[in-house]
Amino acid sequence: MWLINSIFEKNLYNQMMKSLFTILVAFLSVFTFAQNNFQGKAVYMSKTSMDMSRFENMPEQRKKQMMARFKNFLEKTYTLSFNKTESSFKEDVALEGPGASGPSWGRSNGQGSIYKSLKDKKMIEDVEQFSKRFLVVEDMGQLEWELGTETKKIGNYTCYKATLVKEDTNVDWGSIFSRRGNDKKKDSTNNKDSKTAKKMLNVTAWYTPQIPVSSGPDKYYGLPGLILELNAGRTTMLCTEIAISTSGDLEIKEPRKGKEVSREEYTQIVKEKTEELKERFKNRGRGGRGRGY
Secondary structure (H helix, E strand, C coil), rough: HHHHHHHHHHHHHHHHHHHHHHHHHHHHHHHHHHCCCCCCCEEEEEECCCHHHHHHHCCCCHHHHHHHHHHHHHEEEEEEEEECEEEEEECCCCCCCCCCCCCCCCCCCCEEEEEHHHHCCEEEEEEEECCEEEEEEEECCCCEEEEEEEEECCEEEEEEEEEEEECCCCCCCCHCCCCCHHHHHHHHCCCHHHCCCCCEEEEEEEEEEECCCCCCCCEECCCCCCEEEEEEEEEEEEEEEEEEEEECCCCCCCCCEEEEHHHHHHHHHHHHHHHHHHHHHHHHHHHCCCCCC
16 A cells, blocks of 8 residues: 555656646746847758658669759758747758759748747748649647656757657658559558548657747747757758847748638648649659640
8 A cells, every 4th residue: 555655646746746847947938038028040950861662672873863862852951030929930042053953843942931920829831832822821729749857958058858749741742753563552442541541740849948939940839948959750950050139120021922721721732733743753654744734
């Protein structure tokens, strides 16, 4: 009986300490918000690995050549501009010289951004895809982060670990090139399951209460401090530079140009177009030219 009570009390103590930690971090962030007008810019390096199992029958030399072509697509740099209530996450795009290689679809032309308004609880992804401009609008619900007590240093900042499991709504561009002979068979046998099953994404974030802005790279937010490192599936984003100011007025504009669609509508548009792309590549493999849009 004494052992049972001890285990129960230890678990209760751990839960109380975890709750106290969460409240303390949130309190410190709110207190700092009240004292300072935090705003600034953070630069993130992003790297995404590709699922090479799709190309298991491809010669190694061709795999290396393909990865070299995809480097600019898989390795990117972004800048997050933020203040207490708004943020804008935008890819830094360099001008390409003649003969630049790599896929043109899925590549930013310098117009795309992800705007978040904590005040209005609204997120807008400004994206140009398939030669059209879209404003993907969605409500910013409360992300179910699990806060931990593990810490690590990123630059001069002490960061805390948080984890999240969410639905993966990203486009799997690599699937366009999948030419496995049994893909069609798999699609037909698992068609019912593929329509209903949701692809989930495991996310790990490292945030710092020293920068009390509840935002971060990509579509992530909701932690009591700026996210300096993010690991989501095959993508890792790491903050490499940061500039903070407590004076002046950093202008963050809400995107206005483009066709306004919901996340569900945009996902359906992308799905239909990627299916068309798959057919074009299949036709090329058979010696055909494919069909245009």
